Amino acid sequence: MLKRSANGSYILLELPYGGQALPGQFFTITTSLGPYIPRPFSVYDLKDGRISFLIKSGGEIEKFLDSAPVIIDGPFGNPLPELKDPLLISGGVGYAPIHFYISKYGLGELVAGFSDEELFDFVDIPDHSVSVFDPVTPVDVAEFSTLQNVIACGPVEMLKIVKKILGQRSLYLIMEEKMACARGMCEGCAIMTSYGVKFVCKDGPTFKASEVDLEWTYL
């Protein structure tokens, strides 16, 4: 089932799924017509035998979703650690794994950042959380939280700021990188860590912020 946001900028793809998955894990998604390389998406929610994914419109996969059977594979990657009273920070569709985490484990505090109200209106945001909109960033608010366990997911520029401001805390970052196999074979989703090159699909997607070099990219 496909649900689109008010202006069509976001899609919630919901499918029947009898298997297991934990917050932080991801699936690859394609359709019988394409795209050729399945794309990775974090789980947005899994309950009552249905799994859902939050997708930003405009990608190659979008044109096939309406017209062809969807093929998912997974779960891949390691689950998020279950933390005591975590401060959760998200930017844009980086809210997907955060939403699943909240759904499964609850939260200490949430600060969710959005570029506009369309995505904010589209997703489930729990009560007692803070949502901010550009140009305010989630870190502008999160830095005043006293919680020590932190999980963040969003654009790498946001993650850099989160690490700069909250890097002294127990901070975990959910990383994103283009990948082809999702199994650690192709070595496409490389990331530099204190232990050398690791892979988002197999070793992540969650890494301790203190161990990740966010500047190791040509982007």
Add this chain to the structure above:
Amino acid sequence: MDLSVIVEGVKFKNPVVTASGPLGFGDEFFKYVYAGKIGGFTTKTVTPKPIQGNIPPRILYLENGLLNSIGLQNPGIEKFKEIAASLPRECVRIISAGGEKPEDFSEVTRVVDEFADMIEINLSCPNVGGKTIASDFELTKSVLAACRQTTKKPLIAKISPDIDPIIQSQIAIDAGVKIVNIGNSIQGMRINLKTGRPFFKGIKGGLSGPAFMPLMLWKVYQVKEAFPDLSIIGLGGVRNASDIIEYAMAGSSLVGVGTQFMINPSSAVKIVDDLQKKVDGLKMNFADLIGISHRGGFR
């Protein structure tokens, strides 16, 4: 009917071999596929010293293909020895050797000799440095000669799709190499419209996937036409058993599969099973299909 192929004295139970690179050293791939199901496994390229690989992004999605810039990331020959010892023996073990100069290749060849059924000399990685080995004919000759002197195992020259395959094949033959792998991924690039810069720091990447199968098929055809006795590994964009038969008809004794197995390792089982059904349907052994398009096709 029989799917087996004998290439330079080595028997493959079927012509399906993995392409070097996308499946690493097989530890993940063989979780999905019993090694005895495929004809051969080709390792990721190994070099004398460890290589960290390229700064990301390393992958660019394309319609009908993939552009990669991995950069020969590998642990180096010393660490690879442990991996090599555990390569499954239920299929033919092809170890891919890389380097910059003849001594690098002969060093890797010497070390992996005891672990390999065949050694593939990677002359054509598109993602390290400015030029491929294959673009320098004298260097290619020296590399192949050095490897030929180092081992008695069958050698495979992995040539470049960016350079005339006839010239490269002749160089391989002159060096005593009797198997040619028709190519690596072909060099290509895309530019990021938001930044105005190439997507990859190394500017170019390697194109793989169905988009370039006709190009590689044509190269196989040309080489088989020119050198009927040369054994060819065809590869490029294979998605299914029909593609494998097409490569065989063009002249491939073995057919490499890379990207398809990378995005769906389990598809190896279906592809081999489908291939069996197709040759049964044709009432021909696979070996009889090799190069049939040069002999007037089905008659």
